[in-house]
Amino acid sequence: MENKKKITITDVADKAGVSKSTVSQYLNKRYQYMSSETKNKIAKVIEELNFRPNDNARNLKVKKTKVVGIVLANLLHHLSTEIVRVVEERLQSHEIKVFICNSDDSPEKESDYIDLLISKQVDGIIIFPVGNDPKVYNYVISYGIPLVFIDRIVDGVTTDCILLDNKAACRLAVSQLQNKGHENIAFLTLPTDIPVSTRRERIEGFKEAMSFYQLEVQENNVFSVPREEIQGVLEQRFLQENKPTAIVAGNDLVLREVLSFINKVSLSMPNDLALVSIDEVTYSNLYNPSITTVNQPVKEMGEKTADILLDRINGKTDDPFRVYRFAPELIIRGSC
Amino acid sequence: MENKKKITITDVADKAGVSKSTVSQYLNKRYQYMSSETKNKIAKVIEELNFRPNDNARNLKVKKTKVVGIVLANLLHHLSTEIVRVVEERLQSHEIKVFICNSDDSPEKESDYIDLLISKQVDGIIIFPVGNDPKVYNYVISYGIPLVFIDRIVDGVTTDCILLDNKAACRLAVSQLQNKGHENIAFLTLPTDIPVSTRRERIEGFKEAMSFYQLEVQENNVFSVPREEIQGVLEQRFLQENKPTAIVAGNDLVLREVLSFINKVSLSMPNDLALVSIDEVTYSNLYNPSITTVNQPVKEMGEKTADILLDRINGKTDDPFRVYRFAPELIIRGSC
DNA sequence: TTGTAGGCGTTATCAG
DNA sequence: CTGATAACGCCTACAA
Numbered sequence: 215m216e217n218k219k220k221i222t223i224t225d226v227a228d229k230a231g232v233s234k235s236t237v238s239q240y241l242n243k244r245y246q247y248m249s250s251e252t253k254n255k256i257a258k259v260i261e262e263l264n265f266r267p268n269d270n271a272r273n274l275k276v277k278k279t280k281v282v283g284i285v286l287a288n289l290l291h292h293l294s295t296e297i298v299r300v301v302e303e304r305l306q307s308h309e310i311k312v313f314i315c316n317s318d319d320s321p322e323k324e325s326d327y328i329d330l331l332i333s334k335q336v337d338g339i340i341i342f343p344v345g346n347d348p349k350v351y352n353y354v355i356s357y358g359i360p361l362v363f364i365d366r367i368v369d370g371v372t373t374d375c376i377l378l379d380n381k382a383a384c385r386l387a388v389s390q391l392q393n394k395g396h397e398n399i400a401f402l403t404l405p406t407d408i409p410v411s412t413r414r415e416r417i418e419g420f421k422e423a424m425s426f427y428q429l430e431v432q433e434n435n436v437f438s439v440p441r442e443e444i445q446g447v448l449e450q451r452f453l454q455e456n457k458p459t460a461i462v463a464g465n466d467l468v469l470r471e472v473l474s475f476i477n478k479v480s481l482s483m484p485n486d487l488a489l490v491s492i493d494e495v496t497y498s499n500l501y502n503p504s505i506t507t508v509n510q511p512v513k514e515m516g517e518k519t520a521d522i523l524l525d526r527i528n529g530k531t532d533d534p535f536r537v538y539r540f541a542p543e544l545i546i547r548g549s550c
Numbered sequence: 551m552e553n554k555k556k557i558t559i560t561d562v563a564d565k566a567g568v569s570k571s572t573v574s575q576y577l578n579k580r581y582q583y584m585s586s587e588t589k590n591k592i593a594k595v596i597e598e599l600n601f602r603p604n605d606n607a608r609n610l611k612v613k614k615t616k617v618v619g620i621v622l623a624n625l626l627h628h629l630s631t632e633i634v635r636v637v638e639e640r641l642q643s644h645e646i647k648v649f650i651c652n653s654d655d656s657p658e659k660e661s662d663y664i665d666l667l668i669s670k671q672v673d674g675i676i677i678f679p680v681g682n683d684p685k686v687y688n689y690v691i692s693y694g695i696p697l698v699f700i701d702r703i704v705d706g707v708t709t710d711c712i713l714l715d716n717k718a719a720c721r722l723a724v725s726q727l728q729n730k731g732h733e734n735i736a737f738l739t740l741p742t743d744i745p746v747s748t749r750r751e752r753i754e755g756f757k758e759a760m761s762f763y764q765l766e767v768q769e770n771n772v773f774s775v776p777r778e779e780i781q782g783v784l785e786q787r788f789l790q791e792n793k794p795t796a797i798v799a800g801n802d803l804v805l806r807e808v809l810s811f812i813n814k815v816s817l818s819m820p821n822d823l824a825l826v827s828i829d830e831v832t833y834s835n836l837y838n839p840s841i842t843t844v845n846q847p848v849k850e851m852g853e854k855t856a857d858i859l860l861d862r863i864n865g866k867t868d869d870p871f872r873v874y875r876f877a878p879e880l881i882i883r884g885s886c
Numbered sequence: 887t888t889g890t891a892g893g894c895g896t897t898a899t900c901a902g
Numbered sequence: 903c904t905g906a907t908a909a910c911g912c913c914t915a916c917a918a
Binding site: 556559560574578603606610612 | 910911912913914
């Protein structure tokens with residue numbers, strides 16, 4: 215189990231009785247310039263020695279690494295990982311591998327991983343951004359590495375962005391509820407003090423949708439509070455007059471809290487309270503009653519991300535950067 | 551937005567009016583050999599030029615990369631990602647970064663990613679294995695890269711393994727059910743034709759636990775079928791005599807199917823049917839009724855994984871490789 | 887305290 | 903078809 219000296223292309227060349235160059239030719243599949251005899255010989259030696267070329271050395275000469283880095287805000291966020299899967303599949307089919315990094319909602323970690331990916335010379339970077347310092351991201355761009363944002367926009371950074379049409383999502387949610395006769399609708403989301411474009415868009419979208427359907431937005435029905443306070447504010451709200459008859463949960467974390475609240479006070483859906491959640495969750499079909507959700511088109515978004523990135527990497531496009539908005543889809547289930 | 555020539559240590563040296571070596575010293579924080587004047591000058595130039603050292607070149611000389619690769623079987627599997635988070639946190643505190651790769655339950659992809667990680671010269675590799683060809687894994691070891699398996703064992707590979715004590719998990723599940731007076735207990739798991747040690751261990755564990763509690767294992771109560779067949783076999787089974795009064799779900803995927811079945815035929819838990827699931831799921835507390843689960847000690851397992859790997863990487867141990875079994879924990883909730 | 891020279895493992899160029 | 907040889911960007915003696 216000694217940590218033996220790593221074997222190199224030179225070892226292979228020596229043992230095969232050819233030169234390094236020839237082995238290199240072999241590694242790069244330039245078989246044309248090679249007798250099938252030497253070819254086989256090299257193959258055998260590589261097998262025997264269990265040789266693997268050192269990519270670091272290779273990338274010193276060759277500019278492309280065929281690796282793309284994805285920096286995830288949160289590994290546990292199901293939507294992100296689903297998009298990643300789609301992106302990865304698409305990139306794989308172009309022979310590109312993916313390294314996933316987890317920023318764990320920390321701008322510092324995110325920045326560290328971006329630096330690492332740059333120093334590894336990856337061909338492209340995809341970020342679910344958590345930070346709000348444009349400098350970090352702009353450096354990637356100025357370094358010449360194609361960059362795509364998913365899920366959020368960062369002020370001051372001009373690059374391709376893949377986003378849900380959040381306002382349309384709210385409109386779908388509200389439309390479904392007002393269809394069912396609800397007028398007193400509450401909206402809950404996490405705090406918007408940090409510049410997370412998504413949350414702000416959803417609040418605005420909710421308000422716009424309400425007025426679109428000529429419903430009144432009661433100010434004590436719109437909440438933007440930290441996760442751990444959600445149950446508290448709901449309990450309070452439901453002690454007041456004029457209880458909401460329906461709730462729109464601004465994302466999956468909010469949904470969890472809302473469901474806990476509903477369980478705790480034994481409300482029954484959809485009669486006591488109707489519910490629509492933005493973003494799919496794993497248990498929407500399983501839950502009793504099943505949960506109506508507004509879903510992101512994961513497949514389309516992932517594929518678009520991969521395609522844009524590929525085009526930029528291969529220099530196939532000089533189109534100006536733009537924001538791609540994807541239409542949400544309403545999945546009507548039992549909760550409303 | 552031209553893809554400008556990447557700037558190198560030479561550019562920095564030139565612009566700062568010092569030599570490459572001095573810049574290198576700076577990069578490696580050897581400030582002792584440097585006037586604070588030159589130090590500041592270099593810092594400024596690096597900032598201005600937005601220089602980032604090329605890790606590939608660096609790693610050619612320096613053996614440690616300070617990067618560990620994790621190959622995940624399935625990004626969407628919550629348990630895995632939770633363990634990854636713990637591992638990562640631990641490794642971060644030792645200045646080690648983590649690249650996550652998704653094998654997507656494909657042995658080929660897994661093998662490709664292992665090769666990639668090797669050629670990137672990572673310091674260590676952690677795998678949630680999906681393949682069963684020892685060669686792939688043994689190559690990592692023979693290459694001198696420390697390797698840790700999580701969740702499964704692979705026949706023919708001798709290395710450190712982090713596993714749940716699966717038999718104990720089944721014993722906990724059965725004990726809880728027999729406590730509640732159940733005797734006719736069914737067990738469901740996915741197929742065991744591929745050599746996935748975990749599934750086999752859980753089936754055996756179930757049988758042993760039953761006999762330990764002097765309960766009879768009815769052969770038509772033990773299922774090992776593909777996911778898409780689970781609901782079908784349950785429907786059939788519940789048409790027969792002697793219906794089970796309780797079910798143990800062998801993992802989270804099985805649980806989903808069982809819950810769908812229960813919903814479809816409108817059984818009520820825990821009265822019509824009691825349920826215990828092995829492995830935690832995100833919705834266990836939210837569900838109605840909440841779901842009793844046998845949990846893996848994610849934190850301990852993740853930390854142990856990181857610690858073992860760190861010790862191996864730093865050559866701090868020559869202990870023989872071993873299998874670490876972790877005690878599961880029963881979380882009693884409403885489903886039984 | 888700074889500079890020079892050589893090497894890390896691979897690829898590319900160009901003779902042979 | 904094969905083999906020298908010079909990069910690639912950085913690090914590390916050792917010399918100045």
